[in-house]
Amino acid sequence: MGKKSISNELIKKCSEYYNSDLNNKVYSDAVIRNGLVDVALRHDAIANMHFHFSEEIDVGKVTNQKKTGRCWMFAGLNCIRHSISKKLQMEEKDFELSQNYIFFWDKLEKSNLFLENIIATIDKDLEDHEVIGLLSSPVQEGGRWGLFAKLIEKYGVVPKYAMPDSKASEDSKMLNEILNYKMREYAKILRGMYREGKLIDDIREEKESMLIDVYNILCRFMGEPPKTFDFEYRDVDGDFHRERNITPLDFYNRFSDVKPKDYIVLVNYPTEDKPFGKTYTLKYHGNVVDGEPIKYLNMDIDVLKELAIAQIKGGEQVSFGCDVGKMSHREFGIMDTNLFNYETVLNTKFIMDKSDRLMYRASGSSHVMTFVGVNLVDGKPNRWKVQNSWGESEGNEGFYVMSDEWFDEYVLRVAINKKYVPKEIIEAYEQEPIVLSPWNTLGPVF
Template sequence: MGKKPITADIIDKCSEYYRSDKNNKVYSDAVMRNGLVEVSLNHDSIKNMHFDFSDEIEVGRVTAQKKTARCWMFAALNTVRYSISHSLKMKEVDFQLSQNYIYFWDKFEKSNLFLENIIETIDRELSDHEVAGLLKEPQSDCGQWDMFAKLIEKYGVAPLYAMPETQSCTDSKIINEIVNEKLRQGAKELRDMHRSGKPLKEIEDHKEYILMDMYNIICHFLGEPPDKFDFEYRDLDGVFHRDKDITPLEFYHKYSKVKPIDYISIINFPTDDKPFGNTYSLKYLGNVVDDEPIKYLNLDIEVLRQLTIAQIKDGEQVVFGCDVGKMSHRGLGILDINLYNYEAVLNTKFNMTKKDRLMYRGTSLTHVMTFTGVNLVDGKPNRWKIQNSWGEAEGKKGFYIMSDRWFDEYVFKVIINKKHISNEILKQYEKAPIILSPWDQVGPLF
């Protein structure tokens, strides 16, 4: 069957359809002058999304990831810093953990994983779709809870003052360009050695040399991570505390109540190819090279909702992943599926379900934040409080609000402490993961 071009007859029919409703011209003029967002904004939604919650956690001030894709890192560190400041009754409301410290080790570990994947695929042609995928973006800022878990268990954490933010932590464009360029160069060197007949041991030794070069480069952008530091703070009673010469790993084990081993990742991807009750992973997914695959348990959205409520009511925030750009207003800090009257203004219908949008690539996990509150009416939620990582200028001092219907449509992942999870669900999580394509919708690293 041949492809059919647009003809004058088709254009006439389209024009007739547009002109058949006189409201189309009125709305078109309004949209062209003011933009779709302002014209379609539903003020009833704004009135309903107020910052009062039956259950909430006071977690301190919002942080700012700035021009980087480190939301996953900020959200995870927010849970750890709250557990530390709350348990120690710290006076410092601005206490933060060093995002730069975790960022450094993530960059270094991703460099190693990339080079290991290059060695694993070294017999394939450059045109191989998986090799091409690896080379397209050797590493990036993006990640998720399970990757954070591997980093914190291996390297610990440090206060912000022990390794402060740098220019490349506020705008990561150049560091990513340089690191990726060097990693591609390293990939070429390793592949050239293989094609010239060099033994595997020699190739692996050269990989270590490349890693030394990568460490040097990353230090130029981020500084070298501290071996030890003095942990100093004043508590609410005014008493000053100092813990001298503590390592980041000792600091983590001694002071953080949040231990990643106690949590699992639960997702909601209601597509035909991912039946509920199974675990899933992606080929090449990760940052730290080890024997434990990153995996997610796929369950019905109602399970995610009830587990999230239970954890908040227990006094602990919940890290979650979502598609933050859909039906949201950044300045107002509102996420609500009724926020815009798109159908009325554009005189059209949008009827795809969450399943449809996933299968047709219309939605994906694009951002990670933390739930810090929920408003329950007769035991059922109608809105949620969110701690974001975009600074304090938007929303309510950086906090956002989400309707429960938005939760259904655009929340894809929650990180839940095992103590809130039934034995039946835990048994499902123990299943060996089904390995998906590296480009599956489950996999965007945010």
């Protein structure tokens, strides 16, 4: 079947349709002068989405990931920060954990995983679709709760003063460019060794030399992670405390009651290829190479809500992943499906539901934040309080409000402590995961 080009006759029909309704010209003038967001914004939606919640956790100030894809680290560290400050009765507003420290180890671990994946596909042709996929984005910056858990359990955490942010950890574009260039260079070398008949043991030995090079590069950009540090703080009564020469892992194990390994991740992907009640993982997915897959249990959205509410009531934040760019306004800090009247302004219809959007890649997990509150009316939620990591200049001092309808449509995953999860869901989560392709819609959107 041949392809058909745009004809003059079709263009004439388009013009006739556009000019057949005077409202089209009115809306065009408004959007041209003011932009779609301001023209389509429903001000009654703003009035309905106020910052009052029946259940709320005081978590202190928001943090700022700046020009990086570290949202998932910030969300996880915010949960641990709150746990530590609560346990030690610290002034939480003055306490923050080092995101730069976790960022360093994530880059190193993802470099190792990429090189291991190159070795796993070393006999495939360079034009093989999996090899192309690996080389297209060697060290991705995004992540999820499962990736965060592996880093924390292996490396611990440190206060921000022990490893402050660097220029590269606040704006990672150049670091990513250099690191991904090196990964592709290393891939060329390892694949060349294989074609020269080198043994896999020799190839892995060369890989270790490459990781030494990566470590050196990361130190230049971010500094070397501390092996020990002095933990000093004042509690809410003003008393001073000091722990000398503590390691990051001891610090985490001793002072954080939030242990990511105690959580499971529930997702809501209502698509034909992923039935509810089954666990899933992605090929080549992760950061730390340890043989344990990062998996997700697919459930109905009401289950995610019920368990998130239970965790908030228990005084714990809920880390969640969502499609943050849809029907949201950064200045007002509002996420609501009724926020914009796009259909009227653009004179069109948007007919895809959540399943359609996911299957046709019109939606996906693009950001991670935490729930810190919910407003319940007769036991049912209508608004959710969200702690973001975009600084204090947006929303309500950096906090956002989400409608329950937005939760239905755009929340995709939540991390829930097992103590809030019914036994039958735990048993379902313990199933062997179905391995999906690296590019399945369960993966992130970058």
